[in-house]
Amino acid sequence: MDKSLSSTKEEMVHVELVNTDDYISKLSNDLLLEILSNLSTEEVIRTSVLAKRWVNVWKKTSHLCLDMRKIAKATTLLPGVSHQAANSVTKVINDHCGHLERCTIYHDSRQCENGMLQFWIQSLVNVKHTMDLTLGNFSPGLKSNNRSNVTLDFPPRSxxxxxxxSLSLSQYNLKAPHVFYDCWNLKNLKLIGISAEVEVFNAVLVACTSLEVLALEITCHRKDGILKIDNHNLKFLYLSCSRIKGVEVSSPSLDILSIGSLxxxxxxxxxxxxxxxxxxNYWATGKFFPHTSYYISCxxxxxxxxxxxxxxxxxxDGMKMFASMSVSVDLTNAKEVKMLKQVLAAxxxxxxxxxxxxxxxNAARKESESSIGNTQNTFWEDTKPFPSAQFRAYTVWLSNFSGSNEEFAxxxxxxxxxxxxxxxxxxxxSVSPAKKLEIEAAIARLKELPKGHENLRIVMS
Structure with missing residues (x-):
């Protein structure tokens, strides 16, 4: 046989082997799902046309984001287009057969009116046992301040x-609280752009007894009631409330209170x-900047x-431009100092x-706490900016200043x-006269330091 012909044949065989060997499709479903977790839902579903091996892989992904707003960018969402998009959402939900940890749906207001949204909720919550659900109404054609006119009125205990x-609702009106009855299961609740009577909001909060995270960006129909938040499990609370007469909060475990607007x-x-x-606090600056109070604890x-x-x-929601913050921290605890640095740098x-x-x-350390939790002297010798080179505050208050080495550092x-x-x-x-002299001496030393900003003032209040 001609050597050149034999060589060409071998090259053709080699090329064929390289082109047809699909290593990715040979991976296990778990690895394929890990790869798909980095893609959008639209991209994940498109993988079903790659090959027979991929047809059903997407149906077991743990997260779905079904956003009808993307269709709105290309069309005015005429009734037929909206209906077609809603049917696509229904098909995706029905076809999915895996464990659904999180699902997000942004929908047209028409789905509230024709019962489609209620069907989705029933399927996601009671059939597929979704753990984290986000629902948002975007009402195309309406101004943002009118979007909450769409009423969320579903059967009790939905x-x-x-x-x-975890449940997040955006841009709805609530006429009654019955949809939230017996919601002891919820640990995370966000009501964003929601309008209702203050009594409805209070009834919702009473029904959600296990909340650890609560974010309320709400508008009351009438400014004649008191919003009452009484929850012993609550750790994080964000409030931005319009047309509210007053707020009463009773939460002994609360670590963070963030106020956007009241x-x-x-x-x-x-x-x-x-x-x-x-x-x-929120009112202290006189300019009503968003304010966050944070008790740091490990x-x-x-x-x-x-x-x-x-x-x-x-x-x-508490992270706003030109905001203000109050933080309580133990500077002798390295973990707490690290948390302070992280939140300011972010x-x-x-x-x-x-x-x-x-x-x-002077608080005694628990016997079970190791020395790892305490700051070492070298921690304050670090030359890197604290908390970071980018962070800057116009005014810094140091409260309960005792002049300790850590505070001075x-x-x-x-x-x-x-x-x-x-x-x-x-x-x-608040200390003895002798300690007061020691504090004043520490402040005098601070005033003598070279300043990063020439016009910086250091004042003892």
Whole structure:
């Protein structure tokens, strides 16, 4: 046989082997689902046409995001188009056959009127046992302040299945609370752009007894009632309330209170939460900047800090431009200092003011707590900016200042590294005359330091 012909044949065989060997399709379903988890739902569903091996893989993905708003960008959502899009959503939900951890649906208001949304909720909650459900109405053609006119009126206990632990609703009107009856299962509830009578909101909150995270961006129909939040499990609370006469909060476990906007007066805001005792609040600056109060505490071994995770995820409703924050921290605890650094460094822009309230450094350490939890001297010798080179606050308040080495180290780094731009207000702890002289000496030393901002003022209040 001609050698050149033999060589060409071998090359053809080699090329054929390379082109037809599909290594990805040979992976297990678990690995394929891990790959698909990085894609959008639309891209995940499209993989079903790749080959026979892929036809049913997408049906076991753990997350679905069905967004009809994407259709609105290409069309005015005429009734026929809306109906077709809704049918596509229904087909995806029906075809999915795996464990559905999270599902997000942004829909046209028509699905509230024709019963389609109720069918989706029934299927997702009671049949597929979805754990995390997000529903948003975008009402094409309506202005944003009119979107909540679409009424959410479903059968009682629609969200009470034990598997459902997280629920987010956006842009609806609630006429009655019965849809939330017996919702002890919910640990995370977000009501964004929701309008109702204040009595309806109160009834909803009474029905949700196990909440750990609550975000309310709501409008009351009439400004004649008091919003009442009484929950012993609550860790994180965000409030932005319009047409509200007053707010009463009773949550002994609350670590974080974030206020975006409140229409009530300060004297009509009553909070019973022993951890959140700060000198600064939403009303303190006189400019009504969004304000977050954060009591930093380390969770037990193996547990997560729910509030801290929300603050760190970058999408917290409390993270607003030109906001203010009050933080309580033990500077002798390295874990708490790390959490303080993380949450400040994650802030999206310059902060109007920060209050750092120092916990008592004389608290006895628990016998079970190892020395790893305590800050080492080298921690404060780190030359990197605290909390980061990008973070800056116009005013920093240091409350309960005792002049300890850790407090002085933190204050000096903020001064010299330009963390505080305009003013550092130091509020001493209530101490004896001798201790007062020691604190005054520490403040005098701070004033002598080179400043990151030339016009920075350091004042003892």
């Amino acid at each position: 969200f009470s299945h034990p598997s459902l632990t 229409s009530c007066k300060m004297e009509n805001f009553i909070i019973a939460s022993p951890r959140l005792h700060f000198n600064r 969770p037990h071994q193996g547990e997560a800090s729910i509030g801290h995770e929300i603050m760190m995820n970058g999408s917290s 802030w999206p822009g310059d902060m109007q003011e920060v209050e750092i309230l120092f916990k008592s450094n 933190l204050a000096s780094r903020m001064i010299t590294q330009g963390t505080v731009a305009r003013c550092m207000m130091i509020k001493p702890s």
